Amino acid sequence: MLYYLFDYLEQQYQLPGASLFGFLTFRAAMAVLLSLLIAMVYGKRIILFLQKKQIGESIRDLGLEGQKQKAGTPTMGGLIIIISTLLPVLLFADIKNIYVILLIITTIWMGVIGFIDDYIKIFKKDKEGLKGRFKIMGQVGLGLIVGSILYFHPQVTIKEKDTTRITEDFRVEEVFGQEMKTVKTNVPFMKDNELDYADWISWAGEGMADYAWLIFIPVVIFIITAVSNGANLTDGIDGLAAGSSAIIAMALAIFAWVSGNIQFSDYLDIFYLPRVEELVVFLAAFVGALVGFLWYNAYPAQVFMGDTGSLTIGGVIAVIAIIVRKELLIPMLCGIFFAESLSVMLQVGYFKHTKKKFGEGRRMFLMAPLHHHFQKKLYHESKIVTRFWIIGILLAIISIVTLKIR
Numbered sequence: 001m002l003y004y005l006f007d008y009l010e011q012q013y014q015l016p017g018a019s020l021f022g023f024l025t026f027r028a029a030m031a032v033l034l035s036l037l038i039a040m041v042y043g044k045r046i047i048l049f050l051q052k053k054q055i056g057e058s059i060r061d062l063g064l065e066g067q068k069q070k071a072g073t074p075t076m077g078g079l080i081i082i083i084s085t086l087l088p089v090l091l092f093a094d095i096k097n098i099y100v101i102l103l104i105i106t107t108i109w110m111g112v113i114g115f116i117d118d119y120i121k122i123f124k125k126d127k128e129g130l131k132g133r134f135k136i137m138g139q140v141g142l143g144l145i146v147g148s149i150l151y152f153h154p155q156v157t158i159k160e161k162d163t164t165r166i167t168e169d170f171r172v173e174e175v176f177g178q179e180m181k182t183v184k185t186n187v188p189f190m191k192d193n194e195l196d197y198a199d200w201i202s203w204a205g206e207g208m209a210d211y212a213w214l215i216f217i218p219v220v221i222f223i224i225t226a227v228s229n230g231a232n233l234t235d236g237i238d239g240l241a242a243g244s245s246a247i248i249a250m251a252l253a254i255f256a257w258v259s260g261n262i263q264f265s266d267y268l269d270i271f272y273l274p275r276v277e278e279l280v281v282f283l284a285a286f287v288g289a290l291v292g293f294l295w296y297n298a299y300p301a302q303v304f305m306g307d308t309g310s311l312t313i314g315g316v317i318a319v320i321a322i323i324v325r326k327e328l329l330i331p332m333l334c335g336i337f338f339a340e341s342l343s344v345m346l347q348v349g350y351f352k353h354t355k356k357k358f359g360e361g362r363r364m365f366l367m368a369p370l371h372h373h374f375q376k377k378l379y380h381e382s383k384i385v386t387r388f389w390i391i392g393i394l395l396a397i398i399s400i401v402t403l404k405i406r
Contacts, residue, residue: 039292
């Protein structure tokens, strides 16, 4: 792995950017360039391979404009995202880092679930794909793994300022204490911005805080399931899921950067998370892969990501948000995913309620998820996607601004 070679050369010869974050910036830049190159150069070859094997999308007639023309477009394009992310990560990231290991597991795990779903749809001619209960079981399984590792692994820690000292020139200097295990997270918009999941169970009696995993792990499972399904629902028109995910990933990279830097985290009054800065390299590769994939997925799409891609990007985003302790920002940061999921829940709930009350079901939207509603209103796909991207960028900016707004 090139990470260890660069690390050795940097330490031995004091190469430019010898500081931790100079080295990090170099590796992140290399990761994003390589992932972009792989996605754009080899992505075309993967698309041609999918066309040759007739791995095309089977389109259900929903009465949407331009829908029939998409029949036969290659799917399983999520393989481009997965390959373009993992190869640069293996080369430029510290693969001994627990957070990097966790994200590699997440990428492969969710990729396999999505691949099985796409395989059943294409080769078994079953439009429903993998049964919903099996998808949920897979997401819950990943949530158990991620939650357990984040709770029990000794390297998943934070450092808090716990004291001050007087220096030789009589200045007061704040000192960070020892690394500590905790399930605390940051709460946006609040001055005392800490929430401890252990508090949700400690009321039950002395020593119950040791069982905080009973709260934390189900929360992790819920977040991973919700975000991955939200990304899956968002993947309905050309470029929407890939572009929205790239915006979210760039915001998460900023969160990882500041959380892994002791000066920035001190200034912004957020948790200093040792070793989390390595996520910047993973996220750089992830963004490069998404943008490279978007080259072929933008309207009119030459390839669809399928569940292979959508479930993977949703799972990765969820896990990173939990790692950097910004999971409470997900409804805002992943606002597009949230809106798409909410529109489906409202549509189904309202239909069932009105059917029970009036004898016939009524609809709140012309069609759900939300992007189909605007298609029914005869907005062009490109206009819908562009406007959703603009909203996504605004939500990402607001999420980043919460670092200082209390």
